[in-house]
Amino acid sequence: MAKSPETEHPNKAFGWAAKDKSGVLSPFHFSRRDNGDNDVTVKILYCGVCHTDLHTIKNDWGFSYYPVVPGHEIVGIATKVGKNVTKFREGDRVGVGVITGSCQSCESCNQDLENYCPQMSFTYNSIGSDGTKTYGGYSESIVVDQRFVLQFPEGLPSDSGAPLLCAGITVYSPMKYYGMTEPGKHLGVAGLGGLGHVAVKIGKAFGLKVTVISSSPSKEDEAINRLGADSFLVSSDSQKMKAAIGTMDYIIDTVSAVHALFPLLGLLKVNGKLVTLGLPEKPLELPIFPLVLGRKMVGGSDIGGMKETQEMLEFCAKHNITADIELIKMDEINTAMERLAKSDVRYRFVIDVANSLSPP
Amino acid sequence: MERLGEKYQSVEAFGWAARDSSGHLSPFVFSRRETGEEEVRVKVLYCGVCHSDLHCLKNEWHSSIYPLVPGHEIVGEVAEIGRKVSKFSIGDKIGVGCIVDSCRACESCREDQENYCTKSVATYNGVHYDGTVNYGGYSDHIVVDECYAVKIPHTLPLASAAPLLCAGISMYSPMKYFGLAGQGKHIGIVGLGGLGHIGVRFAKAFGSKVTVVSSTAGKSKDALENFGADGFLVSTNEDQMQAAMGTMDGIIDTVSASHPILPLVGLLKPNGKLVLLGATEKPFDLHAFSLILGRKSIAGSAIGGIKETQEMINFAAEHGIKAEIETISMEYVNTAMDRLAKGDVRYRFVIDIANTLAVTRS
Numbered sequence: 001m002a003k004s005p006e007t008e009h010p011n012k013a014f015g016w017a018a019k020d021k022s023g024v025l026s027p028f029h030f031s032r033r034d035n036g037d038n039d040v041t042v043k044i045l046y047c048g049v050c051h052t053d054l055h056t057i058k059n060d061w062g063f064s065y066y067p068v069v070p071g072h073e074i075v076g077i078a079t080k081v082g083k084n085v086t087k088f089r090e091g092d093r094v095g096v097g098v099i100t101g102s103c104q105s106c107e108s109c110n111q112d113l114e115n116y117c118p119q120m121s122f123t124y125n126s127i128g129s130d131g132t133k134t135y136g137g138y139s140e141s142i143v144v145d146q147r148f149v150l151q152f153p154e155g156l157p158s159d160s161g162a163p164l165l166c167a168g169i170t171v172y173s174p175m176k177y178y179g180m181t182e183p184g185k186h187l188g189v190a191g192l193g194g195l196g197h198v199a200v201k202i203g204k205a206f207g208l209k210v211t212v213i214s215s216s217p218s219k220e221d222e223a224i225n226r227l228g229a230d231s232f233l234v235s236s237d238s239q240k241m242k243a244a245i246g247t248m249d250y251i252i253d254t255v256s257a258v259h260a261l262f263p264l265l266g267l268l269k270v271n272g273k274l275v276t277l278g279l280p281e282k283p284l285e286l287p288i289f290p291l292v293l294g295r296k297m298v299g300g301s302d303i304g305g306m307k308e309t310q311e312m313l314e315f316c317a318k319h320n321i322t323a324d325i326e327l328i329k330m331d332e333i334n335t336a337m338e339r340l341a342k343s344d345v346r347y348r349f350v351i352d353v354a355n356s357l358s359p360p
Numbered sequence: 361m362e363r364l365g366e367k368y369q370s371v372e373a374f375g376w377a378a379r380d381s382s383g384h385l386s387p388f389v390f391s392r393r394e395t396g397e398e399e400v401r402v403k404v405l406y407c408g409v410c411h412s413d414l415h416c417l418k419n420e421w422h423s424s425i426y427p428l429v430p431g432h433e434i435v436g437e438v439a440e441i442g443r444k445v446s447k448f449s450i451g452d453k454i455g456v457g458c459i460v461d462s463c464r465a466c467e468s469c470r471e472d473q474e475n476y477c478t479k480s481v482a483t484y485n486g487v488h489y490d491g492t493v494n495y496g497g498y499s500d501h502i503v504v505d506e507c508y509a510v511k512i513p514h515t516l517p518l519a520s521a522a523p524l525l526c527a528g529i530s531m532y533s534p535m536k537y538f539g540l541a542g543q544g545k546h547i548g549i550v551g552l553g554g555l556g557h558i559g560v561r562f563a564k565a566f567g568s569k570v571t572v573v574s575s576t577a578g579k580s581k582d583a584l585e586n587f588g589a590d591g592f593l594v595s596t597n598e599d600q601m602q603a604a605m606g607t608m609d610g611i612i613d614t615v616s617a618s619h620p621i622l623p624l625v626g627l628l629k630p631n632g633k634l635v636l637l638g639a640t641e642k643p644f645d646l647h648a649f650s651l652i653l654g655r656k657s658i659a660g661s662a663i664g665g666i667k668e669t670q671e672m673i674n675f676a677a678e679h680g681i682k683a684e685i686e687t688i689s690m691e692y693v694n695t696a697m698d699r700l701a702k703g704d705v706r707y708r709f710v711i712d713i714a715n716t717l718a719v720t721r722s
Contacts, residue, residue, distance in 0.1 A: 061649075108630065116630045116654060177655065246478075261646070270468050270476040273657075276648050286621075286646035288636055291660025295476060295537070297633075298658050300651025 005030035005067065008132055014359045015139025016330055017067035018057035025057065025333050027359070028067055030135055032143050040088050040149045041080035042096060044357075047137035048073025048163040048323070049333070049349035051194060051256050052098075052279070054340055056125050060281045065125055071137025072098045072123040073165040073350075075158040078149075085146045093158065095150040095313065096142060097165035098122060098303045101129040104147065112307035114147070138333070140357060150310050153317035160322035163194060163348040164313060166303065167323060171199040171252055172312040173304030174275040175206065180250040183207030188251040188267055189229070192219045195254035195277060197347040198323055200227045203252075205319040211248065213264070222346070226324075235263065248272060258282050261298070265290040273297045323348045329356035369393045369492065371401075374721055375499025376690060377427035383417030385693050387720050388427055390495060392503050399505050400448050401440035402456065404717075407497035408433025408522040408683070409693070409709035411554065411616065412458075412639075414700055416485050421639070425485055431497025432458040432483040433525040433710075435518045445506045453512040455673065457525035458483055458663050460494060460508045472667040474508075498693070500717055510670040513677040520682035523554060523708040524673060526663060527683065531559035531612060532672040533664030534635045540610040541566035548572075548611035548627055550595070552579045552587075555614040555637060557707040558683055560587040565679040571608065573624070582706065586684070601627070608632055618642045621658070622650055630654040635661050683708045689716035 006012070009031035017028035035041045053070035055061060074096040078088050088094060101121035102114040109117050121128050124136030129145070136142070152161065174180070180187060180203075187208040189199045196212070200223065203210040211231045212223045220232040233240055241263055248267045256278040264274055265287065276284070276298060290296060304312065316322065324347045328336050336349045351357075369391040377388035395401045413430035415421060434456040438448050448454060462469050462477035469477050481488055484496025496502075512521055531549075535541040545568040549559045552574045560583065563570045571591035572583040580592040593600045605626045613624060616638030622645070624634055636658065651657060664672065676682065684707045688696050696709045711717075 113630075174655075262643075270473070276646075276651060279648055279652065283645035283647050285643040286658065287643045288638070288640045288660065291636060291658070292639055292662045293476075293660070295661050296659065298646070298651070299655070300648065300653070300657065301655050302652045 007031065009033045013135070013139055013141065015069045015135060015357070016333060017069045019067050021059040021064065023054070023057035023337060025138070025337070028069060030069070032141065033130065035080040035082055035143055037082040037084045038145050039082045039143050040078050040085060040094065040146050041141060041143050042074065042076040042094055042149070043079045043141050043354070044074055044076040044137055044139060045354045046075045046159045046162045047071040047351045047353050048166065049336055049340065049351065050166045051340065052166070054337055055279065057337070061279070065133060068125050069135035069138050070124055071139070072096070073162045073167070074137035074142065075152055075162045076141070079141070082146070087146055087151070088149060093152040095152045095162070095165050096123060096137065096144050096148065097150065097169065097309055100134060100144050100148045112305040114305050115303045137353070138330070138351065140353070147306060150306070150313060153313055156313060156317040157322055159327060159350050159352070160325050161316070162350050163198065163323035163325065164316055165309070167194045167198045167348065168316060169304040169309045169312050170277055170301070171195055171254070172202055172315070173308055174252065174277070174299070174301035175202065176308070177301065178250065178273050178275055178299060180208070180273070181206045184209070185249040186211065186247060188213055188248040188264070189254065190251055190264055191254035191256070191278070192216070192223055192347070193254060193343060194323070194348040197227055198321070199252045199254065200229050201321045204228045205315070205321060211244070213267070216343070241267070251275070252277065254278060256280060258284060261285065262287045262290065265296055268294065268296050270294045271296070273299060275299050275301055277301060325350045327352050331356065373495070373499055373501060374717070375429045375495060376693060376720070377429045377495070378417045379427050381419035381424065383414070383697065385417070385498070385697070387722070388429060390429070392495070392501065393490070393492070395440050395442050395503055396505070397442040397444040399442045399503050400438050400445055400454070400509060402434070402436035402454060402502050402504065402509070403439045403714070404434055404436040404497055404499060404501055405714045406435045406519045406522045407431040407711045407713055408526065409696055409700065409711065410526050411700065412526070414697055417697065423485070425493050428485055429495035429498050430484050431499070432456070433522045433527070434497035434502060435512060435522045436502070439501065447506045448509070448511070453514070453518060454509045455512050455521065455525045456483060456497065456502060456504050456509050457529065457669055460504050461489060472665040474665050475663045497713070498690070498711060500713070508666055510666065510673055512673060516673070516677045517682060519687055519710050519712070520685050521673070521676070522710050523558065523683035523685065524676055525669065527555045527558050527708065528562070528676060529664040529669045529672050530555055530637055530661070532562050532675070533668055534612055534637070534661035535562060535566065537661065538610055538633050538635055538659065541568060543567040545569070545609045546571070546607060548608040549614065550611060550624060551614035552576070552583055552707070553614060553703065554683070554708040557587050558681070559612055559614065560589050561681045564588040565675070565681055571604065573627070576703070595623070610635065612637065614638060616640055620645070622647055625650040625656055625658070628654070628656050630656070632656050634658045637661055685710045687712050690720050691716065
């Protein structure tokens with residue numbers, strides 16, 4: 001008979017889970033494995049709320065295995081380290097991001113691209129290397145193989161640094177890979193949410209000119225005056241969109257819902273590149289003429305490998321880049337999810353896990 | 361509709377044109393300009409029949425100007441040169457491809473990528489800077505600025521060189537630009553028609569491994585034995601497609617009809633690139649997951665600049681690459697168009713202009 005989540009592993013654990021596709025989260029008792037020789041046990045301080053968490057609890061993509069304990073922007077303190085662990089000591093401030101397992105021997109893993117390993121497993125809603133389901137950071141603690149734990153740099157705050165573990169690496173990695181780092185070049189950031197606002201900050205740190213493209217005119221003031229964007233385009237303003245045609249070297253498209261690519265492709269110069277990061281549950285329409293007539297490209301990207309994630313954290317610490325967050329208590333999570341679905345957050349919710357999660 | 365280009369120019373010309381979107385071609389007397397200082401007058405010897413010719417004749421892109429004389433895979437002999445011409449001499453065998461002018465000042469033009477200049481002038485169905493409509497290579501001669509013509513080395517047979525001027529450069533350019541040309545690279549080529557078959561020959565000459573993906577199982581023999589492909593996948597055979605998933609560094613997709621791209625994205629290795637060449641009007645369905653999981657990308661490409669076209673011609677001459685053609689008479693062209701619409705050609709029609717055009721003039 002299959003073991004229940006509570007008895008599967010030897011150590012009691014507590015978190016909040018969604019039990020069905022209503023997505024409503026509530027207290028949940030489960031269990032975690034013993035700290036193995038290669039493992040680090042992390043007492044969770046903060047966990048960011050990513051749009052992926054929302055997609056998953058609602059089963060938008062059709063592969064949610066309930067109960068789901070989301071959360072993959074985790075910052076905490078190492079409380080136990082296995083005897084083979086060399087990179088971390090008890091008491092270290094550490095981060096855990098989107099993935100917690102990979103084969104560690106394929107071509108991708110050997111190139112520090114664990115995120116593209118065909119056997120990669122996610123921090124939650126996945127089958128881990130030990131064959132059991134993974135539960136994420138909306139919980140008291142987590143046990144993770146040292147390869148998938150990150151040093152949290154001094155000077156990077158735990159709460160506003162947490163979203164970098166997904167949002168940060170998700171925009172940093174394609175900006176490096178697709179060559180979007182030449183100072184003076186013009187970057188468009190479509191969507192000003194969790195990913196978008198971090199992309200603006202990282203883009204400015206690379207020395208790029210940054211234009212935000214957004215459907216929310218009310219975000220203009222903050223985009224320019226607080227986040228440092230050079231300009232702001234309202235996507236429904238056809239005149240301004242027309243005037244900006246052929247002006248951008250690259251676009252990072254963070255919009256999570258189905259949206260039109262045609263106007264964004266028009267903003268690109270010849271040879272321009274658009275990286276799509278959102279994961280809508282329906283296909284996007286890809287118009288061909290703009291690609292062919294301007295040798296333009298639409299590419300994807302999926303977080304980043306562990307080495308690059310560490311590099312990104314150091315980069316953000318050096319340039320004082322953190323997320324703009326709204327700190328919430330664990331029992332406010334359902335309201336936060338409703339607001340997130342309406343893009344009503346500036347710009348990432350972060351759960352104060354240590355101070356608000358307690359078993360009933 | 362105002363008939364542009366009927367303004368009389370000084371030199372009489374003869375060719376075949378379509379008068380309306382039936383696309384039916386017939387004899388057409390028209391005129392061309394005097395040879396300018398930096399221009400050459402080219403006696404047309406051969407002209408390839410490109411699928412774009414068919415699209416334009418039928419007004420499928422809603423921008424055709426009638427009467428329409430198609431043809432942008434032109435090989436001919438220089439008959440007259442302007443006094444400032446330095447690239448060519450009378451008697452030279454030269455080629456003219458898809459564009460005959462551009463703004464010469466924008467970033468694309470300055471980087472020898474005239475094909476991406478937003479003001480580039482098409483060889484036919486385009487409007488020249490003097491306001492006249494351009495007529496293409498289904499005609500006895502053409503006048504072109506020397507900067508937009510390329511030399512054909514004497515080692516290349518002329519008739520089978522003609523398709524290189526559009527089909528050839530359309531395949532050569534993206535293979536180079538997207539890093540697919542060379543040892544250790546595995547390229548997929550979708551569609552084994554005019555573009556696809558030349559692409560296989562170029563890719564093999566680059567030293568790449570090549571797999572053809574086609575909906576026509578009957579083309580497998582040609583692909584493997586005649587063109588040198590390493591593998592052949594029937595796109596409707598799910599088992600074959602499944603077995604080939606994640607094996608290709610890049611794919612050049614020559615198919616212009618609407619078709620699903622998700623299976624093609626699946627054939628790519630991580631970081632792989634799908635390059636689309638077909639000018640499809642209807643947008644494709646893009647499943648974001650398919651690009652994100654594997655950091656894959658989809659790009660477009662359109663012919664190549666003039667400098668790169670010359671480089672491609674020289675490469676073809678060096679490696680003995682030519683198109684597989686069916687030479688036809690001018691009179692046969694309407695039948696050829698019907699056959700082309702059904703994909704019934706192995707693998708490019710080329711019109712023997714020099715020997716068969718003049719006789720059609722009554």
